[in-house]
Amino acid sequence: MAQQVRGVIAPGKGEPVRIETITIPDPGPGEAVVQVQACGVCHTDLHYREGGINDEFPFLLGHEAAGIVESVGAGVTEVAPGDFVILNWRAVCGQCRACTRGRPWYCFNTHNAERKMTLADGTELSPALGIGAFADKTLVAAGQCTKVDPAASPAAAGLLGCGVMAGIGAAINTGNVGRGDSVAVIGCGGVGSAAVLGARLAGAAKIIAIDLDERKLAAASGLGATHTVNAKDTDVAEAVQKLTGGFGADVVIEAVGRPETYKQAFYARDLAGTVVLVGVPTPEMKLELPLLDVFGRGGSLKSSWYGDCLPSRDFPMLIDLYLQGRLDLDAFVSETIPLDGVEAAFEKMHHGDVLRSVVVL
Missing domain, CATH: 3.40.50.720 (NAD(P)-binding Rossmann-like Domain)
Structure with a gap:
């Protein structure tokens, strides 16, 4: 059954972001709904707000995220409800010429969820990098979820989803x-x-x-x-x-x-x-x-491209190193902020005051 949650929206080019009620549909085949626990504020989110990526407003911002799988659609086998996952924006297809040559980190046919998240009035949202994780929950392709050790801090682990992994x-x-x-x-x-x-x-x-x-x-x-x-x-x-x-x-x-x-x-x-x-x-x-x-x-x-990473290979390995004390992901978390702190975080990022502000939900 569709759910209504909070999400941070970029309504138009250069306009301040705001929190809106968004509708999350049930996951379709090959999709998953993830309860977001933490999401880093990345320069790419600011590029979306400024219209530097494309003009498909309104955007649901946020993509450096970790959380708990809440539900999955038909045919999903790689993750299950209750799994702690890091979200990634390159869900490999397994069938393109890069994948079939054994180079899936170059996948030329990465994919996202097909069902659309919307504003309360039905306006379709464009999720940043196919994720949209400045929200209580988000809908993604199951291949965008990489299961890792749940002992990791969500604020630190989520940063592997983009900048730190890159x-x-x-x-x-x-x-x-x-x-x-x-x-x-x-x-x-x-x-x-x-x-x-x-x-x-x-x-x-x-x-x-x-x-x-x-x-x-x-x-x-x-x-x-x-x-x-x-x-x-x-x-x-x-x-x-x-x-x-x-x-x-x-x-x-x-x-x-x-x-x-x-x-x-x-x-x-x-x-x-x-x-x-x-x-x-x-x-x-x-x-x-x-x-x-x-x-x-x-x-x-x-x-x-994205550090030429293969999330299924690299995320679990790096989280293991983090838990062993050999990879200081916590050093990248300059501050933790609430969902309504994203606009202020953009300003701090612009002035070089932080490595990462992280929204904690």
Whole structure:
């Protein structure tokens, strides 16, 4: 039977978010209703509010979430009512050319719930990244639910649903950081700081955190950075080369998503090194590089989609590391807030005051 719950809605481009009553339908085949326990406030939610993703308003915001499966539709076998799950926005299909070649983390046919959540008047909502978890409950495809150990804190676990996984995965999965490598991370917000943590997990010997904000550099140091560079008054490529014997880093992770910082990453890497772009550019941005430099320096230029993660593989492993005390997810939770605190959290995020504000329900 359909339920009515609270949800945070972005009604129109640039308008402040507000709490509305939303209707959650019963789950259809392959779907699940999840009682949300916690959901991080991510830059992507702000992009939705500003119309930077698309114009399919109104949006039901929120996607970095963990909670309890309440009910499932026909044919669902991967999760059951009562399971503690992290929500993800790339439910793999298992049948596309990437999946059938054994590369499901590149799935080209990810899917979401087909039934629609609505406002009380019947207006259909567009859930952020197919999730919409700034709500007491949400409807998702069952494949968007990954069962993990319920001993984990929902506020920390939910962050694997987007930003933290993107950063850790950029280092471990996309960048293939190995023991003894040197790594530079440009941009130390939530994703970049997670990339620092991922590089440490992978055994990097030198991890150079780069940002304009000393607060973020201090946080990156706490997560495993061995050196910091304030880019405000320093040539980034020169600084990284100086810290790596004049060569450059083996892996440089660009977590900003701007042409200027991508060029810094390109020239801060060693010959035959790897650049990983995990920061998300805007549509109008263009990159210009001498083609001879691209050829002559060799190596790899990669883009990291969601940290090239496979939720069913990576989420349980990372939660196990968290529960063993080897992965400090709690360090990313700057504050916990109620459902009506999202608009204020956007402002704090804009000013760089937090790594993550987390809505706790």
